[in-house]
Amino acid sequence: MKKFVNDPENFVPDFMAGIAAANPDLLEAIPEHQLIKRRNVDASKVAIVQGSGSGHEPAHVMAVGPGMLTAACQGPVFAAPPVDACYETIKSVATDAGVLVLVNNYQGDRMAWDMATELAEAEGIKVKQFHINDDVAVQDSLYTVGRRGVAGNFFVMKACGAASENGASLDEVLAIAEKVNNNxxxxxxxxxxxxxxxxxxxxxxxxxxxxxxxxxxxxxxxxxxxxxxxxxxxxxxxxxxxxxxxxxxxxxxxxxxxxxxxxxxxxxxxxxxxxxxxxxxxxxxxxxxxxxxxxxxxxxxxxxxxxxxxxxxxxxxxxxxxxxxxxxxx
Amino acid sequence: MKKFVNDPENFVPDFMAGIAAANPDLLEAIPEHQLIKRRNVDASKVAIVQGSGSGHEPAHVMAVGPGMLTAACQGPVFAAPPVDACYETIKSVATDAGVLVLVNNYQGDRMAWDMATELAEAEGIKVKQFHINDDVAVQDSLYTVGRRGVAGNFFVMKACGAASENGASLDEVLAIAEKVNNNxxxxxxxxxxxxxxxxxxxxxxxxxxxxxxxxxxxxxxxxxxxxxxxxxxxxxxxxxxxxxxxxxxxxxxxxxxxxxxxxxxxxxxxxxxxxxxxxxxxxxxxxxxxxxxxxxxxxxxxxxxxxxxxxxxxxxxxxxxxxxxxxxxx
Structure with a gap:
């Protein structure tokens, strides 16, 4: 295998540790929940989170920081993160302004984030979800009903992150996500x-x-x-x-x-x-x-x-x- | 060949055209001399140029801009640029403050830049050269007498580019190049x-x-x-x-x-x-x-x-x- 890998089972924790080590002032890693979050979370602003299988870097843990995501978690390579990682990701940055969960449209990711969102809501966290589906190639696919979410996701993260920094409300940030995804x-x-x-x-x-x-x-x-x-x-x-x-x-x-x-x-x-x-x-x-x-x-x-x-x-x-x-x- | 290529002979002009097209406000391409230069060259500041074979991108044509290189030219993939491209690169950004030519230590690049530097000097252009040789792997190599210049080159470009923006003289920028290369x-x-x-x-x-x-x-x-x-x-x-x-x-x-x-x-x-x-x-x-x-x-x-x-x-x-x-x- 022509790769820089130690124990293949530790590939994801290894590279996430590297990302955190390279950005000590900006990012905080919580390895037990496979998540990376901003060090400074502004409670007055909408938090934006995302998470999916690993192997798509910089999406999503390398897209955490001011003006982009507030936190992200990752599962194994090409496999959805577990529900508890998604839940902890929401919880770790839950603000008074609320949390917007961005989900690329894959069945595994949707299931994990649906359950995590329900758990968070049950705890009184204000949270909404949005599904990204920009891939025109096929209507349904191996892991999706409907179109897949791919690199267009970057523009959703970027626009929502900027809107949040500008002080937009949860509904306003959600509207931005919809507008980007529609276009x-x-x-x-x-x-x-x-x-x-x-x-x-x-x-x-x-x-x-x-x-x-x-x-x-x-x-x-x-x-x-x-x-x-x-x-x-x-x-x-x-x-x-x-x-x-x-x-x-x-x-x-x-x-x-x-x-x-x-x-x-x-x-x-x-x-x-x-x-x-x-x-x-x-x-x-x-x-x-x-x-x-x-x-x-x-x-x-x-x-x-x-x-x-x-x-x-x-x-x-x-x-x-x-x-x-x-x-x-x- | 698993590549995005049109006519293989046009690979270098094709991607250089793409770089220029993606940065119309920042960069100007001069295809006949295989060079890319900054749109705005400050005549009061030292110009920093470099050029080598293609295939090392972002080195060097993607490293042109304020705070980095003033201009760069590239030869075919893994082959030194022709003397006239090097000469035109120096000439295209020659300032009163002078031009510093950075050369990674390969025989082909050194020959081309040596001759180009002589041609430029003969025209009264104030120009100095510096050779980068950061690779510790081997003492002499296939294309070098002495050590090769590799990614350490980035730090030389960055530090020299910043020093030039600060108004350093040609000798001062050269001293920065030496200091980086020595360390x-x-x-x-x-x-x-x-x-x-x-x-x-x-x-x-x-x-x-x-x-x-x-x-x-x-x-x-x-x-x-x-x-x-x-x-x-x-x-x-x-x-x-x-x-x-x-x-x-x-x-x-x-x-x-x-x-x-x-x-x-x-x-x-x-x-x-x-x-x-x-x-x-x-x-x-x-x-x-x-x-x-x-x-x-x-x-x-x-x-x-x-x-x-x-x-x-x-x-x-x-x-x-x-x-x-x-x-x-x-």
């Missing part, structure tokens, strides 16, 4: 599979000249298994699937994200961005903000996804607001 | 090879259970080909090689970087950081700043390097100064 669409493609450390084997098989178009972030099947084509052709298929779905139309202002799935280097992501920006211009879109990097990964999977968010003044301002998390470079 | 050490390990698009084949062969300890960023041999061990054991071997070389000693304040080589996901880099921070504490070092991410890559190579820089008040302040480049997330 964001994504689709991904995988060139290789990936190996969860505790499994030790690839999560799916794929030929040397094949790609999975519309892949899920746990390797779920997408729209088709196809022969690898040029970067421009692949980008065009992702762009068209995303653009026509909302649809994004001439005159729209958008945020455009090219997200790496973990094993694809920065240069290739910019090859994709270059074509995607051209296609957006041809559609008559204005790319007001762009994001090229790793936002929602699948371990070391080689691949990328394209996400577009239709902007208005409110969303653009929220995306531009400052944030500080474990994910920072320079 | 920074690195070593890397590769778990897999990588495939330059125009070559289409791996740059070296490596077994399923093997790693190259002390690998160069072009896949050059390091200290030994060994069986893959645990993340903690690999980290210990990198740490000890780096720590004992300077040496870093009890009471030292350091910056600690875990750099991903391109195909290793964020979670694994934090597994390495977790152990490296423990080892630093055991040595009596204080990690005043840390860096976990991709700073100097080898395309999609799975692997990582460990860099430590001994800090004093001056260097710590320069590293903490603001910078803005194409490499930013959140």
């Amino acid at each position: 964001v669409r994504s689709m991904g493609v995988a060139l290789t599979s990936c190996i969860p450390p505790a499994k030790g084997d690839p999560i799916f098989e794929i030929g040397d000249d094949e790609m999975e178009v519309g892949v899920g972030i746990h390797g779920e099947p997408g729209r088709e298994r196809a022969k690898i084509t040029s970067a421009d052709e692949i980008t065009k298929s992702l762009y068209e699937a995303v653009q026509t779905d909302l649809p994004f139309e001439s005159g729209d202002r958008v945020a455009l994200m090219i997200n790496g799935l973990g094993g694809t280097p920065p240069a290739e992501l910019y090859v994709i961005y270059n074509k995607a920006a051209q296609l957006a211009a041809e559609t008559g879109l204005t790319v007001a903000r762009n994001y090229v990097g790793e936002y929602c990964t699948s371990l070391e999977m080689a691949g990328a996804s394209l996400t577009m968010l239709k902007l208005d003044d409110e969303l653009e301002k929220l995306l531009a607001a400052p944030a500080e998390t474990a994910t920072r470079i320079f | 920074v050490r690195s070593m890397g390990v590769a778990l897999t090879s990588c495939i330059p698009p125009a070559k289409g084949d791996p740059i070296f062969e490596i077994g399923d259970d093997e790693m190259e300890v002390g690998v160069g960023i072009h896949g050059e041999p390091g200290r030994e080909r060994a069986k893959i061990t645990s993340a903690d054991e690999i980290t210990k071997s990198l740490y000890e090689a780096v720590q004992t070389d300077l040496p870093f000693e009890s009471g030292d304040r350091v910056a600690l970087m875990i750099n991903g080589l391109g195909g290793t996901p964020p979670a694994e880099l934090y597994v390495i950081y977790n152990k490296a921070a423990q080892l630093a504490a055991e040595t009596g070092l204080t990690v005043a700043r840390n860096y976990v991410g991709e700073y100097c890559t080898s395309l999609e190579m799975a692997g990582a390097s460990l860099t430590m820089l001994k800090l004093d008040d001056e260097l710590e302040k320069l590293l903490a100064a603001p910078a803005e480049t194409a490499t930013r997330i959140f």
Whole structure:
């Protein structure tokens, strides 16, 4: 297994300890509940939490900090966090203003957070839930009824985090989550599979000249298994699937994200961005903000996804607001 | 080839176009000279330039911007830029305050920049050169006489960029480069090879259970080909090689970087950081700043390097100064 791993069963605690160790002033880890939270939680502001299987870093524990999530918990690689971790995550940051739980739409995550939310409500904690489902690839999937939540999740976290910092109420932050989710669409493609450390084997098989178009972030099947084509052709298929779905139309202002799935280097992501920006211009879109990097990964999977968010003044301002998390470079 | 590539011969122009397209206010691309420069060059400040083969992104064209490089050029993947690109890079940002050329110690890069520097001097441009050689793995290597320059280069760029913004003279910025280089050490390990698009084949062969300890960023041999061990054991071997070389000693304040080589996901880099921070504490070092991410890559190579820089008040302040480049997330 070509990985930096100690005991595969401890992979998640090991990297979460590393994240906390690298950010001692910003973050606090509570290993027994598999959660990471902000050191300073402002009780007057809405807390935003999220949690899912590991292997998607920086989502979600590397997205905790001022202007983003208030806390996050993670389960084993590609498996939902246990109910008690979700419950403790809510409880650890419960504020008078309330807690918004963001959940990417997967059955396992929804079940865990539904039960955790009920437990928290029973204790008198003010809490609401929102489900993110930005992946246009397939209607239902291996682990979902309805569309999956993928990298569009970043924009929900960012906008909600900024709204909370601005003092928005729980209902107002929830409305922002809905607005982002209603206006964001994504689709991904995988060139290789990936190996969860505790499994030790690839999560799916794929030929040397094949790609999975519309892949899920746990390797779920997408729209088709196809022969690898040029970067421009692949980008065009992702762009068209995303653009026509909302649809994004001439005159729209958008945020455009090219997200790496973990094993694809920065240069290739910019090859994709270059074509995607051209296609957006041809559609008559204005790319007001762009994001090229790793936002929602699948371990070391080689691949990328394209996400577009239709902007208005409110969303653009929220995306531009400052944030500080474990994910920072320079 | 499991890559997002169009015509492999156009891989470098394609991704450089993407970087420029994603940063229209910050950066200007001059494709005919394979260079990217800051839009606003302050003639009263020292310009800092660098350039090498492509495939190491974010080094160097993604490191151009206020507080970092003033301009950078890139050759084909893993091949030095041509002399005329180097010369045009110097010329494009030549200021009254002068130009500092940073060169990672490889024969090809040194030859190109030596000739470009001579050409620039002949035109009356005030220019000095500095060679970076932080890699402790081997004394001489496939493409070097003397030690190689690797991820420690980031700290040289960052400190020099900040010093220039502060109004330091050419000699003062050069002295900062020397100070950083004298106090920074690195070593890397590769778990897999990588495939330059125009070559289409791996740059070296490596077994399923093997790693190259002390690998160069072009896949050059390091200290030994060994069986893959645990993340903690690999980290210990990198740490000890780096720590004992300077040496870093009890009471030292350091910056600690875990750099991903391109195909290793964020979670694994934090597994390495977790152990490296423990080892630093055991040595009596204080990690005043840390860096976990991709700073100097080898395309999609799975692997990582460990860099430590001994800090004093001056260097710590320069590293903490603001910078803005194409490499930013959140």
